[in-house]
Amino acid sequence: MSHGPAKGLSRWFLATNHKDIGTLYLWFSFSMFLLGGSFAMIIRAELFQPGLQLIEPNFFNQMTTMHGLIMVFGAIMPAFVGLANYMIPLMIGAPDMALPRMNNFSFWLLPIAFAILASTLFMDGGAPNFGWTFYAPLSTTYAPPSVTYFIFGIHIMGLSSIMGSINIIATIMNLRAPGMTLMKMPLFVWTWLITAFLLVAVMPVLAGAVTMMLMDIHFGTSFFSAAGGGDPVLFQHIFWFFGHPEVYIIILPAFGVVSEIIPTFSRKPLFGYASMVYATAAIAFLSFIVWAHHMFTVGMPLVGELYFMWATMLIAIPTAAKVFNWITTMFKGSITFETPMLFSIAFVFLFTIGGFTGLMLAIAPADMQYHDTYFVVAHFHYTMVAGAIFSMSAAIYYWLPKWTGRMYNESMGKVHFWISFLGFNLTFFPQHFIGLAGMPRRIPDYALQFADFNMISSIGAFIYGASQLLFLYNVIATIKYGEKTTVKKTWEGANGLEWTQPSPLPYHTFTTPPEFK
Amino acid sequence: MHLKGKRLKKLISSPMALFALSSTSALAENLVENSAQAERWQMNLKPGVTELGQEIYDIHMLVFWICCVAAVFVFGYMFYAMFAYRKSKGHEPANFHEHAVAEISWTIIPAIILLGMAWPASMTMIKVYDTTESDLDILVTGYQWKWKYEYILEHGENVAFFSNLTTPSQQIHGEEAKNNNYLLEVDNPMYLPVNKKARFLITANDVIHAWWVPALSVKKDAIPGFINEISAKPFKTGTYRGQCAELCGKDHGFMPIVVKVVEQDEFDSWLSEKQTQAAELAELMQQEMSMDELLAQGEKTYAGKCAACHGSNGEGGVGAVIKGSKVATGALSWHLDVVVNGVAGTMMQAFGAQLNAIELAAVITYQRNAFGNNMGDKVQPIDVHNFKQGGK
Ligand SMILES: [Cu+2]
Numbered sequence: 001m002s003h004g005p006a007k008g009l010s011r012w013f014l015a016t017n018h019k020d021i022g023t024l025y026l027w028f029s030f031s032m033f034l035l036g037g038s039f040a041m042i043i044r045a046e047l048f049q050p051g052l053q054l055i056e057p058n059f060f061n062q063m064t065t066m067h068g069l070i071m072v073f074g075a076i077m078p079a080f081v082g083l084a085n086y087m088i089p090l091m092i093g094a095p096d097m098a099l100p101r102m103n104n105f106s107f108w109l110l111p112i113a114f115a116i117l118a119s120t121l122f123m124d125g126g127a128p129n130f131g132w133t134f135y136a137p138l139s140t141t142y143a144p145p146s147v148t149y150f151i152f153g154i155h156i157m158g159l160s161s162i163m164g165s166i167n168i169i170a171t172i173m174n175l176r177a178p179g180m181t182l183m184k185m186p187l188f189v190w191t192w193l194i195t196a197f198l199l200v201a202v203m204p205v206l207a208g209a210v211t212m213m214l215m216d217i218h219f220g221t222s223f224f225s226a227a228g229g230g231d232p233v234l235f236q237h238i239f240w241f242f243g244h245p246e247v248y249i250i251i252l253p254a255f256g257v258v259s260e261i262i263p264t265f266s267r268k269p270l271f272g273y274a275s276m277v278y279a280t281a282a283i284a285f286l287s288f289i290v291w292a293h294h295m296f297t298v299g300m301p302l303v304g305e306l307y308f309m310w311a312t313m314l315i316a317i318p319t320a321a322k323v324f325n326w327i328t329t330m331f332k333g334s335i336t337f338e339t340p341m342l343f344s345i346a347f348v349f350l351f352t353i354g355g356f357t358g359l360m361l362a363i364a365p366a367d368m369q370y371h372d373t374y375f376v377v378a379h380f381h382y383t384m385v386a387g388a389i390f391s392m393s394a395a396i397y398y399w400l401p402k403w404t405g406r407m408y409n410e411s412m413g414k415v416h417f418w419i420s421f422l423g424f425n426l427t428f429f430p431q432h433f434i435g436l437a438g439m440p441r442r443i444p445d446y447a448l449q450f451a452d453f454n455m456i457s458s459i460g461a462f463i464y465g466a467s468q469l470l471f472l473y474n475v476i477a478t479i480k481y482g483e484k485t486t487v488k489k490t491w492e493g494a495n496g497l498e499w500t501q502p503s504p505l506p507y508h509t510f511t512t513p514p515e516f517k
Numbered sequence: 518m519h520l521k522g523k524r525l526k527k528l529i530s531s532p533m534a535l536f537a538l539s540s541t542s543a544l545a546e547n548l549v550e551n552s553a554q555a556e557r558w559q560m561n562l563k564p565g566v567t568e569l570g571q572e573i574y575d576i577h578m579l580v581f582w583i584c585c586v587a588a589v590f591v592f593g594y595m596f597y598a599m600f601a602y603r604k605s606k607g608h609e610p611a612n613f614h615e616h617a618v619a620e621i622s623w624t625i626i627p628a629i630i631l632l633g634m635a636w637p638a639s640m641t642m643i644k645v646y647d648t649t650e651s652d653l654d655i656l657v658t659g660y661q662w663k664w665k666y667e668y669i670l671e672h673g674e675n676v677a678f679f680s681n682l683t684t685p686s687q688q689i690h691g692e693e694a695k696n697n698n699y700l701l702e703v704d705n706p707m708y709l710p711v712n713k714k715a716r717f718l719i720t721a722n723d724v725i726h727a728w729w730v731p732a733l734s735v736k737k738d739a740i741p742g743f744i745n746e747i748s749a750k751p752f753k754t755g756t757y758r759g760q761c762a763e764l765c766g767k768d769h770g771f772m773p774i775v776v777k778v779v780e781q782d783e784f785d786s787w788l789s790e791k792q793t794q795a796a797e798l799a800e801l802m803q804q805e806m807s808m809d810e811l812l813a814q815g816e817k818t819y820a821g822k823c824a825a826c827h828g829s830n831g832e833g834g835v836g837a838v839i840k841g842s843k844v845a846t847g848a849l850s851w852h853l854d855v856v857v858n859g860v861a862g863t864m865m866q867a868f869g870a871q872l873n874a875i876e877l878a879a880v881i882t883y884q885r886n887a888f889g890n891n892m893g894d895k896v897q898p899i900d901v902h903n904f905k906q907g908g909k
Binding site (some may be wrong): 142270274298306313324331363437452453 | 556557558559560561562572573576577580581587588591592594595598599602603605608609611612613614615616619620623624627628631634635638639641642643645646688689690691697699701723724725727729731734735736737740741742743745746759760761762763764765766767768769770771
């Protein structure tokens, strides 16, 4: 081993080591998770009762917007990029990422982007208040002045994502250990390879959309303004051409994580590896041709409605195959229920519920009733929170002992899981009901008949929010005082190259490539 | 009800207690009226009051039950695997990782089930898009933050009016008890005749809104520069309430929709009354109004539209001071411009489309002659009309 980490802050500012950069990404995303989460707490506190109690409607809109933007772009995406940085070289037997200096740049762009975004909260006219989907012309002609900073922030963040993705593709394509063919890669690596291609394909589309907004706002164009001959619906087509693949960008790495964890704790190889790879690729392909199912009420032609309905329903097929594969992996295994496994099983359970409501939303005539109600809010939180966030929690508990050489507190982990599970369902399950009963989303105040379920939902949200502080405590306590462990294979059933390395991981691993199988 | 439960409920939330109270004392008419409305603890869609809505509801339930059955299978399999093969039972793991028949069947079976849902859904969607042969056309325009309804009539003047939220801000801010239709009540509801197919032509004036009445199973985006179409043929009289469904800015949550479906003769008399009002207004426009008339009307309009921001004595507040202001004591054309077109970049809205010419004339006259602004000049409705015709 040539050398250890640099001393002091330069270790982090000048980091090129994939483990350091992974650590930076993970801590950054967790801090964004807490920030976005605190906005959610403000939202749920205001919605605890009918009437306006705590905040004004405009600030409420800023909160929903910032919550969405920060959770999607600041918490979930960087969390999985961090995991990719940390784990992909270890899983494919590479010494580091292929482009370590660019890796440093990709990370450090993020705090800049989100500092810009967060600073809009203190600007004249307030932060962006047009929803994380920023539909024009509310986000152009009618936007607060801070929208320009928002656009700048999105550009920087997109740059970071694109560079991060190129790095991941380059690493996977070039640095695999001898003997590791594509079809022998761990599934987490596969899902990230496909995700990286999705990112490279759609982040420029998002950049294009915000650039057109910028032109409309400052340079007199009318891309999205009907008064100038433009088309507000065009914005939605462009946004969702980015936005639909984006939701798979978020969920595919989560699929990868649980595909690693479930076999470990079932002590049985992943069922249907090849079909998992093909299903992931199929989902990624379909994600490009279904975008307008977010737009069933904009007044598309009938054939458009029917096409997007049928295409969207197709996604159910590869998704169902994945769910069956995970369950069949457990079938006839020898299962134990440590915290990572609990989160993974909850992932399969709750994500499948989100899949069912997704199928309901695909049914165009019924979607005309569900669209823009709390039913949609419930649906996508089942996929984003119970999907992405639960799998992230699973991943942290799963690999933390490997990273730190210290064991986390299992009982505290289980308590965290059960409180999260309870809090999450208490928050979001009733939102299906208020959505079907007719409550629109993104409103700061509501009619009295929605009061009961909203109160339950808010209580659940506070519980879920509090459980994350327990998570933070458990992680810090593990790093500082956790019981030391030097076992290479933390988990009896674990497979994969990362478990052939010492615990805690040395600063440099696989400086000479391992022979794979 | 047990006393304890009652007290607890009161403690948890006063609006809920109020709701329970009011529902016991509600009129029979109210109960009928609310049968298609959202209720407390409602957990599902309601079939609505149109045939198409009931068909949509049936599709919704079909898909819902298919999902439930699928969930029983999937989760049954999952929980069985979890409990039957746990290590604590001493189970040794098998080592298989492929099974072609299983993998093919769980691809094909879902595909067939999906087909069974997609087909009826497509048939219904075709009906949703059939907006031909309507009995009545209504142009619905979304504004920040109110709706405008314009009845496009074959005979006589078109009828157009704005529909605004009437829930007082005291109720919203918790200074007064919230009423039964909190946030779902408007000054001018839309009227529809029962058993007639109404076609809604939906557009917007500023940002995107969405016109949504759950009981009519109608939700369509209102997009500036576009006119979307959707129709409904309600078979039951009643009052049906909905809300704007697309985020449209600050008061997105405060622009409800109320549709009254009434018998044809009641609709006819409502419509002819609206038409008469429109004709009277047109006639009034021609008249010269006296200072007293203008001031009397102006005071009313001022209290309703201006006082909240500018203060009841023109002393200002959120809005600018009017008492002794440059606008109110300056050139008439400037004053007209500010009131009719608003002031870009400020909270001052354009009232040109919200108030009629008489109200505008009266309120401007009032502002120029009240609060010690003794300008002595008058604005006639025809002046407002001419100003609007001549643009700025
Ligand atoms: Cu609106």
